[in-house]
Structure formats: structure tokens, C-alpha cells
Amino acid sequence: MTPVNTFESELAIIGTGLAGMAAAYFSQSLGIRTAQIGVSSSAIYASGYLDLLGVHPVERRQQWTDPFSGIEALVRDAPFHPYARLTRAEIQQALDGFLGFLSGMGLPYERREGVNSFVITPVGTLKPTYAVPESMWAGAVACEKKHPCLIVDFWGLKGFSAIQITQMLSPWPGLRPARIPFPAVGPSVDLYPEQMARSLEIEKNRVRLAEDIRPHLMDAQAVGLPAVLGIYKSAAVRAHLEGLLGVPVFEIPTIPPSLPGFRLKERFETEIARKGVRLFAQKRVLKVETENRKGFVLSVGDQATGEIQDMVRARGVILAGGRFLGMGLRAGRKAIIEPLFGLPVFQPGKRAEWHENDFFNPAGHQINQSGIETDEHFRPLDRSGHPAFENLYAAGSILAHQDWMRQKCGAGLAVATAYAAVRAFMGIKRL
Amino acid sequence: MQTRVLIIGGGATGTGVARDLALRGVECILVDKEDINAGASGANHGLLHSGARYVSRDPEAARECWDENQILKTVAPACIEATGGLFAAVQGDDEGFIADFPGYCEKTGIPCTPVDVQEAREMEPALSERLIAAYAVEDASIDPFKLVLENITEAQSLGCRFLRRMKVVGFEKEKSRIRRVDLENRETGERLAVEVDMVVNASGSWAGQIAALAGASIDLIYSKGTLVITHSRITHRVINRLRRPSDADILVPGGTVSIMGTTSIRMKSLEDIHPTVAEVDRIVEEGAVMIPGLETARYIRAYAGVRPLLGGGGGDDRSASRGFDLVDHAEAGIDNLVTITGGKLTTYRLMAEKTADLVCDRLGISEPCRTRTRPLASHHQTRWTVPGFSPREWFKGHDPEDLLLCECEMVPQSAVDQIIAGFDVFEKKVDLTGIGKRSRIGKGSCQGSFCSVRVAAYLYDRGVASARQGTVDIKTFLNERWKGQRCLLWDSPLIQAELQEAMHCGLFGLELL
Missing domain, CATH: 3.50.50.60 (FAD/NAD(P)-binding domain)
Known part of the structure; x- marks a missing residue:
């Protein structure tokens, strides 16, 4: 057995999804000695689009162009929604800060202040989102203006059909599909986005790609491609292609796990460590002990073997482990539990009420309202309704009374609650 | 026409x-x-009865089962796994019934051999320690x-x-x-x-x-029966609870899974037949009396069918002929x-x-029946339903351009092409659900989350899906799978369901379509 070291920190963040990333960023930017532990399995499912609020009320499928008005309506109707604990100023500051962080690590975003964009999904639907990766922005613009556009797909890239996307987006005059072979691979062998992206970081492959696209260009004022335009040099890859083609080029997310999520994970891990956060990547917190109700000792290790490899001592903890996929919550046959702290979990009375008969019921499933209830400082409550610990906070989708998937509010919720939780830990006055 | x-x-x-x-x-x-x-036909145990289950109250049906069991094993071996079966009683089961069982079998002419309890538990280690009697019979599993x-x-x-x-x-x-x-x-x-x-x-x-x-x-009277499929195979043989037919008393292995059931609930209507949480819990809890591992097993799917039983009137549906x-x-x-x-x-x-x-x-046609002796040929087009067939084909050597649309069960584009070619021109529609019925698509660990999108995209590329219909069809397909998932969503199946929802609702917004 290897000796187990103890890392001393002020704040430990459990989870490496969007909420965990945001919490780590805000924490280190306030000069807090931070540790972060998590398996970034869910980050790689991210499409790149950052939602703030898209739909409310979900059962009426009402979509919002102005997300802040949408949030106002939401918190009026759902006073327990985590957004109800935040001011507009806090949400805006959180987003500005986080988008600045992403931009600083080479993943710039575009948005129109206070306005949702409608963006193209891998199956050709449009969804309302707030911040769009720069690499996808020309698509949002072209879609709004209905500019003549070419959508390109590749022999061998499954689950991404330019024909499907163009048919779904009809009527859109001048929107055309084209299928071409992927450069340097030949026709139709199984292609995966990561491998394609690496290949396009080589200049001659981009030249070849542009040559193959050019005959299809005609009157197109922009070209949409699956999100495979480089991993580490994505901005340069796209700029080069745009130069070769003479029109804006934009990415459309592929089905998960897709490149934007992978880029985010890769950049984040490097950048957050560089900024001084001690990141225990691909590790899980296996056990938590509390010290005199003042601090925490986390046993960190490998989930599969149960082997404890590190200890982390922290004065405060932010629980940002997500719901079930992130393993922040665990569902048994009879009840849902929070496995690390044994916190009470708000949930429907019995399993029969967890899910609707119609998977796509716009009203959503009851189970998605389940999660951790907190006080106004995002501190989880115990059974008596008081903060379970002085310095335990929760952020992101583990929070109760929200349905981020139907409301299209996942990123905003993650980033804004992480921001508020970090500031509460520092005792900073609310905005 | x-x-x-x-x-x-x-x-x-x-x-x-x-x-x-x-x-x-x-x-x-x-x-x-x-x-x-x-x-x-699509919502049963996949059990080729030896007839032993019916010996006590319906000897004629029992005898028919035994005759057909032997015929089908001869003419349709590719559809059958001759697993053999056990009837097993545990402490608390009716000892009078246990004592009478071999006599009934003998009278009906159905083979039935007593097995020592210790030996039975060695043959099937999943059986409860509280086993008190066991008989071997000629049950088998059949792929409907x-x-x-x-x-x-x-x-x-x-x-x-x-x-x-x-x-x-x-x-x-x-x-x-x-x-x-x-x-x-x-x-x-x-x-x-x-x-x-x-x-x-x-x-x-x-x-x-x-x-x-x-x-x-x-x-007719309608009797709904619900069954659950385990993630892995629990026993080698068909296991019947040795008692009068009741809930959750048959476990049938099939390929890499086992199927446990059933329930029996009288229905007034045939609309909206689906398994419920209460039925699944009943099957798990009652089944665990005979096979304790069912309490902690991982389940992949539940489904419900309606037995058309003859004759109205009163009495227990289980005793209907x-x-x-x-x-x-x-x-x-x-x-x-x-x-x-x-x-x-x-x-x-x-x-x-x-x-x-x-x-x-x-x-006025005098041609005789030929199905009693003529082998049921194993056709090219039917092979994509068989678990494990696709991967074997794939590893044997394949055309590199024949992409796998379903990566869990390894179903390639060419399988979809073959299936589509078998659809009659009168239908004028290629549906994911129809393709799913004829292949393993949607039946792997992703339960259709990914392959539905890949197949839909392929159908657009082939020109057999158009406008919004091909994308809307993803909803129909996933909702059909959902019927079987929603009452056993805990532990890892719930995680998979959350991922599916994040993708199909969170990203694609299909609930808004």
C-alpha cells in the first residue's frame, strides 16, 4: 500500500462538471486554497451551448427570447427554484466571470446581452441557449437571418446527417446539404470526432478539406460542419478554413460525447491546475468525516477498487456532484439518498411517481425535482430545516426544485449557484 | 387487391x-x-413448456404442450435453447401439492425426475437455501x-x-x-x-x-401479465416454483439474460397496457423467495402482455384454460x-x-399440413434479432464501409438495409420501431439513446426518412423502449435514463417538437 498524503485546503469542491468547474474558478480567483475532486464523465457530454433559461412553464413549452424575463416569470411561479435565491446581478456577474475564464483559456463565447439565441442541434432542431462557443456563433447568426448556407457532413461520421439537419430546418431558402469524404482517411470508415479534430490540426488536411467543400459552396454565405475543427488549436483551424473558403465557418455539435465537452475538460484540467487549484482528476470522494462540526476530512480514491489514495482536509466543502449521472445522488429501489453526507433528499413519495408514462411529457418527470434543499446561502438543510453543517454548500444540478433539462437552464444554474456558494463561504455580502 | x-x-x-x-x-x-x-407473442416468457405446469388442472393442455415441445425441438432448433427445467419448492410451499406433483406428471405422460435438494442447488446455485423439493422436467427457452x-x-x-x-x-x-x-x-x-x-x-x-x-x-377475458428481464443470466435452466400457479413463479433463461414473471391482473380494456412499478416490485420481492439474487439483480427491461383467456364467468384467471x-x-x-x-x-x-x-x-383444398416435420429454415433476414449474432459476424470479417449503427449490439448499416428491403411497399414508411423489432437495435446497454439517432440519420441519408418525420420517429421509438424502462429505474438504469433525457430533451429539445 502506498502512503496516503493529506492535502490541506480551505475549500474542497466535489464534482468536476460545470458547477464544479465554476466553483473551482471562483474559489481560486478569490485567493482561496482550493482542492477539487471528481470524475469528469459528465463534462464530456456537454454540447458547448451554455443555457441560462430557455423554457418556462415547461408544460406549456413556452420558449423565451429574453432569459432574464424568463427567470423572473419562473421564480414567481416556482419560488423554491434555485434561481429564486439569486439576484439578476449575481447571475450576470457569475456568467461574466465564468465566460471570461473560458475565454482566457482559449474557449471564447459569444452572446447578445440579455437575449437567447436559437441554435442548431445534432438532430436539426433549434434550441434556445444563451452563450454560444465562438466556433458556433456564425451558425446562430445565419440561422436567425436565414442566409444561404451549406451544411457539410462526412462519410463515416455516424449520427450526423446534413440532409436531416437541412430537412428539419426547412423552410430556409438556400440551405443545402453536402456529403464529402474526410481528408486523409478515404471514404467511409468509422470516424470519431476526436480523431477527426486531431487530423484537422494538420494544415494539409485543412487545405484538402477546403478543396472538397469548394465545389459545393455556390451561393452559400456560411458553411456549417460537425464540431470537429481541432481540439487544442480550434480557433486557428477555423480561421484557416474561413480564409480558404472565403465565408464564415461554424460548428454544429455532434451527438455526445462531443468535441466541445472534450475541449472544455482538457483546457479546464490544465488551466485550473496552473492557477493553483489542487485537482484530483478522475478520482472520487469515497468517505467524508467531520471534525468538530468545523471542518471536513475527505478520503479520495478510486471508486472501482475502493482504494483510498489521498486525504483532503478542508474548512468548507461545495457539493457539486450532479444528480445521478454525476453520482451526487443515488437511487435505490425504494428511495433516493445523498451518499456522502447523508443529507435529506427532497423526492417524490414513492417510485411509482418518479417518472411519467410518456418519456417526452413536456411537464417533465417528478424525479427531476428531487435533490438537496438549502438555505439562502446554498447550505444544505438537515431534517430539522437548519443548515446541516456551518460550511457545507451545494451547487448545480444536485439542487432540488429545478428541471434543468426541460427548462434549458443547466449552465446558468451551475455557474450562478457555484458563484453564490463560493461567496457565501467567504462571507461576502450578497449583491 | x-x-x-x-x-x-x-x-x-x-x-x-x-x-x-x-x-x-x-x-x-x-x-x-x-x-x-x-x-x-412479443410479451411472454419465451418458455417452451414441458407441460408440467398444467398437469394438475389442465391435463389436455399439458399433453399438447409436451407433444409440441418435442416437435418444435426437432423442427425449430435454431429458435430453441434446450435448457431443461426444474420445479422447485421452498419452505412454506404447500406440501400436499409437492407430494401430488409427480403423480400428476406420470398420469399425463410428462417426464419428471426427482432431484435431490443438495444436488439441485449444485446444478443451480442461484436457488434459495430454503429449497425443500426439486424435480427435473423438459422445459426449454424459445425466442418468440x-x-x-x-x-x-x-x-x-x-x-x-x-x-x-x-x-x-x-x-x-x-x-x-x-x-x-x-x-x-x-x-x-x-x-x-x-x-x-x-x-x-x-x-x-x-x-x-x-x-x-x-x-x-x-x-374473451383479458389477463395482463408483467415480466422483467435481468441484465445477466441467473440460472442455466428454466426454474418453476413448485406450487399452484401464482405471481412471479417462473424464471426463464434466454441467451445472456433471464426473464422473471409474471403477474396476472384482469383488465377491462386493451388500451394502454404497460407494466407498473407495483408489479415489478411484486415480481422482484416474490421471485426473491425462490431466487434470492433477484433482490439485488440489475434489471434492463419490463414488459407486459395480455393473455386472451377463453370464456368469461367467474373464478381465478390462473385457473382459466x-x-x-x-x-x-x-x-x-x-x-x-x-x-x-x-x-x-x-x-x-x-x-x-x-x-x-x-x-x-x-x-376444397386437400393438401396436408407440412409443419409437423418440415424444419423451420433459418433465414438470412431473421438473424439480426439473435443476441451475439452481429458481433460474431463483425469479428469474422466485415466491409470497413459497413458502419456499426448500434455500437452496443454491433448492428451494421447493411442489417438496416436488409430489414428495410423486407418491408412491404404498401406501408410507405420505414420506422425505427419496425427496425428495432427485427434487430438488436435499442436493446443494448444504451437502450436506444445513441443508436436511435444514428439510425435516424442513416434513414435520412438513404432517402427513406424525410421532412420532420424521421426525427419525430426517434420519439416514438424511445417512448416504446421507455414503457419497459420506467418502472425499473433505480441504480445504473436510472443513470442511463438521465443521460438519455439530458441528450434528447436537454440538448435536442425533442419534448418541444
Whole structure:
């Protein structure tokens, strides 16, 4: 057995999804000695689009162009929604800060202040989102203006059909599909986005790609491609292609796990460590002990073997482990539990009420309202309704009374609650 | 359109009748308002009974089961895994019944061998420590999808046509004969009139509704049964609880999984049949008495079917006859309509034989039945339903351009092409659900989350999906899978469901479509 070291920190963040990333960023930017532990399995499912609020009320499928008005309506109707604990100023500051962080690590975003964009999904639907990766922005613009556009797909890239996307987006005059072979691979062998992206970081492959696209260009004022335009040099890859083609080029997310999520994970891990956060990547917190109700000792290790490899001592903890996929919550046959702290979990009375008969019921499933209830400082409550610990906070989708998937509010919720939780830990006055 | 015999219902019986008639050279058309195995044929245990389950109260049905068990093992070995079976009693089970069981078997002529309790637990370590008696019988598992696809594929190769998603909407009668059957395409609403000499009503639980539409009557009771599929195989053999038939007393292995069931709930209507959380919990808890590992097993799917049981009246549905009924409606004034209903999957061939005999008698055809001895050929098109077939094919060597659309079960584009080619031109629609029924697509660990999108994209590329329909079809397909998932979503299946929702609702926004 290897000796187990103890890392001393002020704040430990459990989870490496969007909420965990945001919490780590805000924490280190306030000069807090931070540790972060998590398996970034869910980050790689991210499409790149950052939602703030898209739909409310979900059962009426009402979509919002102005997300802040949408949030106002939401918190009026759902006073327990985590957004109800935040001011507009806090949400805006959180987003500005986080988008600045992403931009600083080479993943710039575009948005129109206070306005949702409608963006193209891998199956050709449009969804309302707030911040769009720069690499996808020309698509949002072209879609709004209905500019003549070419959508390109590749022999061998499954689950991404330019024909499907163009048919779904009809009527859109001048929107055309084209299928071409992927450069340097030949026709139709199984292609995966990561491998394609690496290949396009080589200049001659981009030249070849542009040559193959050019005959299809005609009157197109922009070209949409699956999100495979480089991993580490994505901005340069796209700029080069745009130069070769003479029109804006934009990415459309592929089905998960897709490149934007992978880029985010890769950049984040490097950048957050560089900024001084001690990141225990691909590790899980296996056990938590509390010290005199003042601090925490986390046993960190490998989930599969149960082997404890590190200890982390922290004065405060932010629980940002997500719901079930992130393993922040665990569902048994009879009840849902929070496995690390044994916190009470708000949930429907019995399993029969967890899910609707119609998977796509716009009203959503009851189970998605389940999660951790907190006080106004995002501190989880115990059974008596008081903060379970002085310095335990929760952020992101583990929070109760929200349905981020139907409301299209996942990123905003993650980033804004992480921001508020970090500031509460520092005792900073609310905005 | 015109045919000698129109068969209504694409389950085991209807496809069995189609094959039987086709082998006798009788021209026929098979129609189903859904697709193959949409009713009880697609929602059962996949159990080829030895007959032992029925020895105490229905010796005739038991005897039929045993005869057909032996015939099918000979003619359809590719659809059957001769697992053998055990009847097992645990502490607290009725000792009188246990003592009488071998006598009943002997009287009915069904093989049954006592097995020492210790030995039984060595044969099947999953059995409870509280086992008190065990008997070995000749049960086996049978793949109802492969079976039905083989039947219809052979019938089609002999000239029978199969029209999916075609609903019978009316019978045009002339005096005491049905002259014409009116069909409606469920997708397009188009009507199709078929002139017929004979009509076979093999619509299972819907037999009463079809008969009523023709002006005849059939008295059926509907008994819903729910089953659950485990993620891995629990026993080598079929395990029956040695007691009077009750909830959750049969565990049937099939390939890499096991199927536990059933429940029995009287239903008034055939609308909206789906398994419930309460039924799943009942099966898990009651099943665990005999097989304790069921309490902690991982489950991948639940499903429910409706048994069409004969005769109304009172009493317990479990004691209603499992025999079948061939009704000649000539007695009620319709000369050319017969209804075949009741019965078991195990006796489907016999039911088809008796029905075809009657039809041929009416049509003045003297060709004998051939299904008793003629092997059920293993067709090219049916192989994609078999677990493990696709991966084996793939590793044997493949065309690198033949991409895998389903990565969990390794189903390539060429499989989808073959399946599409088998659809009748009258349907005018290629649906994901129909492709799913004929392959392992949607049945792997992703439960369709990813392969549905890949197949939909491929159908657009092939030009067989268009406008919004191909994307909307993803919803239909996933909702069909969902019916079987929603009552067993805890632990890892719930995680998979959350991922599916994040993708299909969170990102694609399909709930808004």
C-alpha cells in the first residue's frame, strides 16, 4: 500500500462538471486554497451551448427570447427554484466571470446581452441557449437571418446527417446539404470526432478539406460542419478554413460525447491546475468525516477498487456532484439518498411517481425535482430545516426544485449557484 | 387487391397460419395493425413448456404442450435453447401439492425426475437455501421473435404478403359471406380493399373486437401479465416454483439474460397496457423467495402482455384454460370467418395446423399440413434479432464501409438495409420501431439513446426518412423502449435514463417538437 498524503485546503469542491468547474474558478480567483475532486464523465457530454433559461412553464413549452424575463416569470411561479435565491446581478456577474475564464483559456463565447439565441442541434432542431462557443456563433447568426448556407457532413461520421439537419430546418431558402469524404482517411470508415479534430490540426488536411467543400459552396454565405475543427488549436483551424473558403465557418455539435465537452475538460484540467487549484482528476470522494462540526476530512480514491489514495482536509466543502449521472445522488429501489453526507433528499413519495408514462411529457418527470434543499446561502438543510453543517454548500444540478433539462437552464444554474456558494463561504455580502 | 385467405394478426398464431397455408400452396395475405409480435407473442416468457405446469388442472393442455415441445425441438432448433427445467419448492410451499406433483406428471405422460435438494442447488446455485423439493422436467427457452420472423419470412418466400401497420376497419358482407375486407394504413390513412375467400381472425386479445366488427362474437377475458428481464443470466435452466400457479413463479433463461414473471391482473380494456412499478416490485420481492439474487439483480427491461383467456364467468384467471379454441363462425351465420384464440406460444404450431386444416377444408383444398416435420429454415433476414449474432459476424470479417449503427449490439448499416428491403411497399414508411423489432437495435446497454439517432440519420441519408418525420420517429421509438424502462429505474438504469433525457430533451429539445 502506498502512503496516503493529506492535502490541506480551505475549500474542497466535489464534482468536476460545470458547477464544479465554476466553483473551482471562483474559489481560486478569490485567493482561496482550493482542492477539487471528481470524475469528469459528465463534462464530456456537454454540447458547448451554455443555457441560462430557455423554457418556462415547461408544460406549456413556452420558449423565451429574453432569459432574464424568463427567470423572473419562473421564480414567481416556482419560488423554491434555485434561481429564486439569486439576484439578476449575481447571475450576470457569475456568467461574466465564468465566460471570461473560458475565454482566457482559449474557449471564447459569444452572446447578445440579455437575449437567447436559437441554435442548431445534432438532430436539426433549434434550441434556445444563451452563450454560444465562438466556433458556433456564425451558425446562430445565419440561422436567425436565414442566409444561404451549406451544411457539410462526412462519410463515416455516424449520427450526423446534413440532409436531416437541412430537412428539419426547412423552410430556409438556400440551405443545402453536402456529403464529402474526410481528408486523409478515404471514404467511409468509422470516424470519431476526436480523431477527426486531431487530423484537422494538420494544415494539409485543412487545405484538402477546403478543396472538397469548394465545389459545393455556390451561393452559400456560411458553411456549417460537425464540431470537429481541432481540439487544442480550434480557433486557428477555423480561421484557416474561413480564409480558404472565403465565408464564415461554424460548428454544429455532434451527438455526445462531443468535441466541445472534450475541449472544455482538457483546457479546464490544465488551466485550473496552473492557477493553483489542487485537482484530483478522475478520482472520487469515497468517505467524508467531520471534525468538530468545523471542518471536513475527505478520503479520495478510486471508486472501482475502493482504494483510498489521498486525504483532503478542508474548512468548507461545495457539493457539486450532479444528480445521478454525476453520482451526487443515488437511487435505490425504494428511495433516493445523498451518499456522502447523508443529507435529506427532497423526492417524490414513492417510485411509482418518479417518472411519467410518456418519456417526452413536456411537464417533465417528478424525479427531476428531487435533490438537496438549502438555505439562502446554498447550505444544505438537515431534517430539522437548519443548515446541516456551518460550511457545507451545494451547487448545480444536485439542487432540488429545478428541471434543468426541460427548462434549458443547466449552465446558468451551475455557474450562478457555484458563484453564490463560493461567496457565501467567504462571507461576502450578497449583491 | 385480392387473395384467397386474409389472416389478421402478426403474432405466433397468425404467422404460423401464414406459413402453414403457404406451404400447402394457398395464397394468403397477413395483416397487423402494428407489426409482428405486437401482442402476447412479443410479451411472454419465451418458455417452451414441458407441460408440467398444467398437469394438475389442465391435463389436455399439458399433453399438447409436451407433444409440441418435442416437435418444435426437432423442427425449430435454431429458435430453441434446450435448457431443461426444474420445479422447485421452498419452505412454506404447500406440501400436499409437492407430494401430488409427480403423480400428476406420470398420469399425463410428462417426464419428471426427482432431484435431490443438495444436488439441485449444485446444478443451480442461484436457488434459495430454503429449497425443500426439486424435480427435473423438459422445459426449454424459445425466442418468440426469431420464431415469428422465421415463420413469416418463409411464408413470404412462398408468395404470402405481410402488410404491417394496416388496421382492419370493416368487413363487406354479401349474405352470409365476407366478400371484402377494408384496411387502413395507420400512417397515411389510405384505404385498401382486399377481396377474400376466407378470413382467419388470429388477432389474439383483439379477437373479440375483430369478430364484433364482422358481426360475430367471441367471449374473451383479458389477463395482463408483467415480466422483467435481468441484465445477466441467473440460472442455466428454466426454474418453476413448485406450487399452484401464482405471481412471479417462473424464471426463464434466454441467451445472456433471464426473464422473471409474471403477474396476472384482469383488465377491462386493451388500451394502454404497460407494466407498473407495483408489479415489478411484486415480481422482484416474490421471485426473491425462490431466487434470492433477484433482490439485488440489475434489471434492463419490463414488459407486459395480455393473455386472451377463453370464456368469461367467474373464478381465478390462473385457473382459466390454457387450451385453445378454433371457432367456426359459420354456426353464427358467417360462412368464411374462423377465429383462433387462447392457447400458448408452445402450442402455436398446432393451433395453426388446426386452423389451416379448417380453412383448406372450406376451400376444397386437400393438401396436408407440412409443419409437423418440415424444419423451420433459418433465414438470412431473421438473424439480426439473435443476441451475439452481429458481433460474431463483425469479428469474422466485415466491409470497413459497413458502419456499426448500434455500437452496443454491433448492428451494421447493411442489417438496416436488409430489414428495410423486407418491408412491404404498401406501408410507405420505414420506422425505427419496425427496425428495432427485427434487430438488436435499442436493446443494448444504451437502450436506444445513441443508436436511435444514428439510425435516424442513416434513414435520412438513404432517402427513406424525410421532412420532420424521421426525427419525430426517434420519439416514438424511445417512448416504446421507455414503457419497459420506467418502472425499473433505480441504480445504473436510472443513470442511463438521465443521460438519455439530458441528450434528447436537454440538448435536442425533442419534448418541444
